[in-house]
Amino acid sequence: MKRHLSRAAWLLLLSLAVVTPVAAQPAGELTVALSSLSTETLDPVLGGHIGKFYLSLMFDYLVGVTPTGQLSRDGGIAWRWEASPDSTRWTFHLRKGVKFHNGDELTSEDVKFSITRAMGKRSTTGYAGTLRQLVKDIETPAPDRVVIVTKEPTVIIPSYLSRVLSTEGMILPKKYLESKGDDVLVRAPVGSGPYRFAEQVSGSHIKVEAVPAPHWRVGVPRFKTVTFKIVPEETTRIAMLRRGEADIVEVSRDRMREVQQAGFTIHVRKEDAHIDGWWIQPWDQTPLRDKRVREALNLALDRREIAATIFGGMAEPASVPFGLSWAFPDIKFKITPDLVYAFDPNRAKKLLADAGYGNGFTTDIYAFQLPGLSEGKTLAEAIAGYWQKIGVQARLVPVDYPAFRKAWFDRSAPGALGYYNVANRDWIGTYAIVEKYTHPSNKSASMRDPEIDAMVEAVLHQTDRERVNALIRNILVRLRTEHLGLPVVYLHTPYAASKKAAKWNPGTVMYELNLDELVSTKP
Amino acid sequence: MTGPMRRLPVGPALVIVLFVLVAIFADVLSPDDPYEQHLRARFTPPAWLAGGSWQHPLGTDRLGRDLLSRIIYGTRVSLAAGVVTVAVSALAGAGIGLLAGYHRGRVGGVLMRATDATLAFPIILLALVLAVTMGPRFLNVVIAIAVILWARYARVIYGEVVSLMERDFITMARAMGCSALRIIAVHLFPNTAHTLIVLVSLQIGYVIIVEAALSFLGAGIPPPTPAWGSMVAEGREFVTSAWWVSFFPGVAILLVVLAFNLFGDWLRDVLDPKLRQL
């Protein structure tokens, strides 16, 4: 009772705080120009997590996060959650009085509907599979209470339904979807976030507008509209920034300084991505089956030079495959000096000779650009150049990413190297991505190591966080000591901003830009 | 020397000869290895600018490769792409145009429908689809562009043949019982050859430009092969920071395409003034 009182008092305070700036109305517009908006899909369950940054203004998550990716009671529909002692029943307490943009009240039924839909057959979200595997039932004992019952004890439920991962935790309006049809969201999305859908022109922009009333997440939204523009060419984006046509633009590491000198603020997402190279399975018939060869290919790269030149100093050498650094504090992992790859072509040559490839061998490198990695082809060419110097003849296969992905999934080019700028993420995200690259039933598996498979499997059913941490640490060490990939660099991602966004922390949540901070008027 | 011959465009002709020579003697002329990368020396400016050196007269690209050497070797690649593509499409297109024009019935109908369908296919898209499908390699890019270009030859030659077929000498040849092959080879082909020559000269430049556009879209002749188009496409990202990377190959393209077009223009005036729409 006492607890409730204090909560009421707190709410009162909060509402007072919100009431004061009510006089301030949303004003002006914020324009974000990016090279791509990936799928441009407006349905969270059909689009996938790469569209999170524009979807999360329109939708609320069940569990919120801080800008640095810690689960937060302030940022989500659930203001409190707890597990049963055996970690199989997870109870979420929902905020009251939250309304969808069409006026419907958000209740536990909507939460149940949303999670069920995210796990459904049409869903193409990143982690639906894991949820399907774990969730037994979803109960709605009260309009403000949801209980998720799992098949086995687990600790990952809140994270999987939060804003740190994909879009499974976005809450959709059940009644709206049931009356207008399951396809309605792609045309007219309705959520409960601080901005509601205004307009979409495919290939051009997605525009959202502020909700009329103050929103619990951000108060009175600062800008009347927020527009996400697709501007593929960098020169065009920079010119738009200079002319005031855009307020936040994606800039390349090469041109960042030039834009800074023109008087714009550069915001950097530090270690935003980890560039991982891997070889297409199955490689048991290729020279790569020999651990020494994999080590040699790693030692041949001068990561410092790559970071300093190709990435213009906006990168740090990496050394552990899928060593996503935002997870390190969570799992208490440190990259010790013995894990760092030296640049040692001579030792590389010796290792190759020891493995019986003293005269080198030929191999393929797929060369493609990726959103956020315009240096992709240059990097591929550079890797080929380094390998050349230890006698490995690398042939470039320049295709677009979909073509590489097909070869990778179909396993039609065993031993060929591919790469990706893996978005940095926390421990649960790291676990999820490692699972994708290792689990033998996945098309995306790029290595075969029973020891890792066993550890990955163990994490799901482990309820002791310390043991989970130890398992993930061991997985990373094993990936590194077996040289099961080609980690290249940590990549910083710069964004250039006008005065409107001069103060802004783009945060460290994957596929998010923390625009909440920019649109928020909450003290 | 008659009138038009006097007006031989000396400048363009010289440019063409010069670049052909460069292409032939690329190995001798090139000061450096066009493939050798020196990452630490990337974006070295041209020799006459601060920070430049005569080791790399035109500077280096994003991987620190010598730009001049790449342009010199690129001459070979780009001219070869232009010539081979045009040759392949001219042969195929002219053959189909001649055949369709001679057999105007069912055979011609089918051939010309296929030609129209190809012409109606958005040019760059078709090349893009082909390049994506087959993977962008030199030969595939050539094939992709040729697949579009043949149809132009087919349509123009077809038009020529159709009007030739109405002429008396063909009617007479047919009346005298000449075989189809003989009529096509002896009477029709020589009378369309001038058109063909003009088209070929005009389209070499076009191919080089299309290849550049394809490179921009990620489907041109791929790196590390030095081709002018892909060099300009790669360098466009650095127009403000390292302008030389795209500028010099751009100038090479400009000169060659301009030369071929002006030369082709003159050829048309001399050989075939009626062929004006191309």
Place this chain on the structure above:
Amino acid sequence: MRRFVLTRIVQSVVTLLVLSLMVFLLARATGDPLSLVLPLGATQEDYENARHYLGLDLPLSVQYVKFIANAVRGDFGISLRVRRPVVDLLWERFPNSLALAAVSMALSLALAFPLGVLAAVHRDRALDRAAKIVATLGQALPTFWLGIVLIEVVAGRLQWLPAGGTGDLSHYVMPAFTLAWFVLAGIMRLLRSSLLEVLDSDFVRTARAKGVPEAGVVWRHALRNALIPVVTFAGVYFAILVTTAIVVETVFAWPGMGRLAYEAITARDFPVIQAVVLVTALVVVVANFTVDLLYVYLDPRIRYG
């Protein structure tokens, strides 16, 4: 004449059918859209599910027949990437393409006329050569490079014009100019040669003999007659503009059909690839058809049968 029109319509339909089959098969040769639609960890079962939902599990022949049957009714299916009806996407994009092509065409004609007249009047002299070079430059510069330099200078440094996107007329200037210069050479050449031909003809000689001043001859008598072939080919150029603007659209962030097709190809979005190619092809076929009709009309020597 009616028979000619009828046969041409039938032929056009056949052309479009041939093309639809070509694009249907080609699109499918580019790869599997599912590996892009589905997340990394998708299992075989997920793939089969998605294939079923998207109708990609049907035999190819059934898919093709369905595609044609629906296309005739104006239904091109659902985009695999954006997940919206393809027709909606076409409606968003096609007007942008059409508008850009129209402005480019107008600009190109406006530039071609003075250049063409200048070149014809000063045949084989310095001005003729200069006009030719100016026009040909547009074809000799990679369009993307020209566009980028324009954006950097005019929008970035001088800040005179918007850098990209659609909007009021000022948004049209740079992309339209880039496109217009590319087709300028062709139109100007056409104008010059037909003007020369007309200037050489009997009725102009008569006009001259009658003492009409040279400027009057060129502007009043000759130009009007030289226009006809230009107008005839304007249709073809218009079609070229609509279909080849893809590079310009990318540079100027212009949401047109070319960009739509490019996005579709890179995402292996079959329904969109098919629809864009069919619609643009329709434009080209209609343009060619019109040109052929005008041909017959202008040149009675050509008989179609």
